[in-house]
Amino acid sequence: MVSHPGARGLLDDAAVLGAFVLTHDTIVEGVHYLLKDPPRTVGWKIAAVNLSDLAAKGAEPAGALLSLALKNEPGWEEEFLAGLDDACRHFGLPLLGGDTVALPAGAPRVLGLTAIGRAGPVVPSRSGGEAGDGIWLAGTIGDAAAGLALLQADPSATGPLVEAYQRPQPLLDAGRDLAPHVTAMMDVSDGLLLDARRLAEASGCGLRLDLAALPLSAAYRAANGEDRDARLFAATGGDDYALLFTLPPAADPFTLLKGSSFTLACVGELTRDGAFALVDDLGPVPLPGRLGYEHHPS
């Protein structure tokens, strides 16, 4: 049954059913968030990561179903639900229902959310890009990975990078405004290099990415600098929830998105050959061994 057209080969982040877009993300304690992360931020994050998938489809939040596999730790659960409620109110995502189950002693929490969005007039996929299209990013990358590194060094760390890791902001407005114009779109959750390669492969293209063009925040540059190593760290870190999209060469997103307040940057192009060419202002850059987070059992 995975050949259903709504599945898009299960390759995509979200499924389309009638006027709705559906997505599900599951996060595991100790894998997708730190055991020490404040539970309120975990609740925010599970909503935000699903909303980011809706943003990449240009969809408006319509509702969510929650799946909780929990320990018996009522204080944690209350704070988690408060954080989820924060995000649901902030982004207008009604919590419609779900399921709560008990875990055997010692098992890590597994938290899932299905988010449902109302589709706009166009629902982009990640497979519609064509050779010659520009590869663009809305939002900065690297902040969350830098925030995680700060927390791993000092659990009491705070600031905009930690905030980016713990309370990501899905770019719903940008996704809605971009959707009618892009040839392909997806969110960057597992690392730019990995996700960009996925978009190129789904589109039957190769790609050229320019590290020098990466949109880095002032906070990121202040903490990590902006040399090649810093840019490779940002491009493979993941948890960004920026939007990655492709546009025909003639299109100009700065005129498409007049008045928008997020960073827009052209970071490369889709190419006709199947290769992945990474460059910066010094020339070709060898592809790192790890392009991002592959979420498969290991």
Next chain:
Amino acid sequence: MVSHPGARGLLDDAAVLGAFVLTHDTIVEGVHYLLKDPPRTVGWKIAAVNLSDLAAKGAEPAGALLSLALKNEPGWEEEFLAGLDDACRHFGLPLLGGDTVALPAGAPRVLGLTAIGRAGPVVPSRSGGEAGDGIWLAGTIGDAAAGLALLQADPSATGPLVEAYQRPQPLLDAGRDLAPHVTAMMDVSDGLLLDARRLAEASGCGLRLDLAALPLSAAYRAANGEDRDARLFAATGGDDYALLFTLPPAADPFTLLKGSSFTLACVGELTRDGAFALVDDLGPVPLPGRLGYEHHPS
């Protein structure tokens, strides 16, 4: 945000969004299925339990999203997916997408499915029953619990009771035909006594249930007999996926469901006081301490 009308107070099994009904069930290894259960039957079951929630809403299967938190055990996963595919094909449920994540070593598998159904003209809730309504069951109860007991005594056990435990059959046709006529409906998944009390409470009623009227299969009666203890075992065992519904006293489901092939039985009525009266042909029956499975962390 839990006050959204589609949530029905989160008390219900399924949410309603536009023309769709949404439900999510999560099952945990060692809690909701046995580690030794054949993975193909686990795949079947996760589809069937969600489809049973759609059946209780009178909805037609439209699609599903899968959430898998897995160990690295490829043979298990392939068989699980084959069983899921069996059920998806059998009941016409397209698998639209989902998420697969890795678990830390030693953690039990957590498997979730969100099922989406197309709503019929009427979507019953569990809260619409009124005092005086008859309480009815479509399908038999106790078979799955008896099958589980057989497997616990002998892992190589087979037969219709084991089949009922491992490959439950959601009553989609019955649900669709009953939905326009019932005052309330839900599926029996956690035990008849517990689920019937939930329906009565949601409807603001008490209830009287007659154990002597329970629909028991021939296989159940052959294995466990049909005395009071056998009937209490069936009424608290869970995993039945029968449909529990209420009808005004004048309604006759046998004429509503002409030609149907499943068991129909009137097992009691909703009452005006808040009490739970359990009886059988010998008189009042004390309520057992455990009415069914409460799936909360313990």
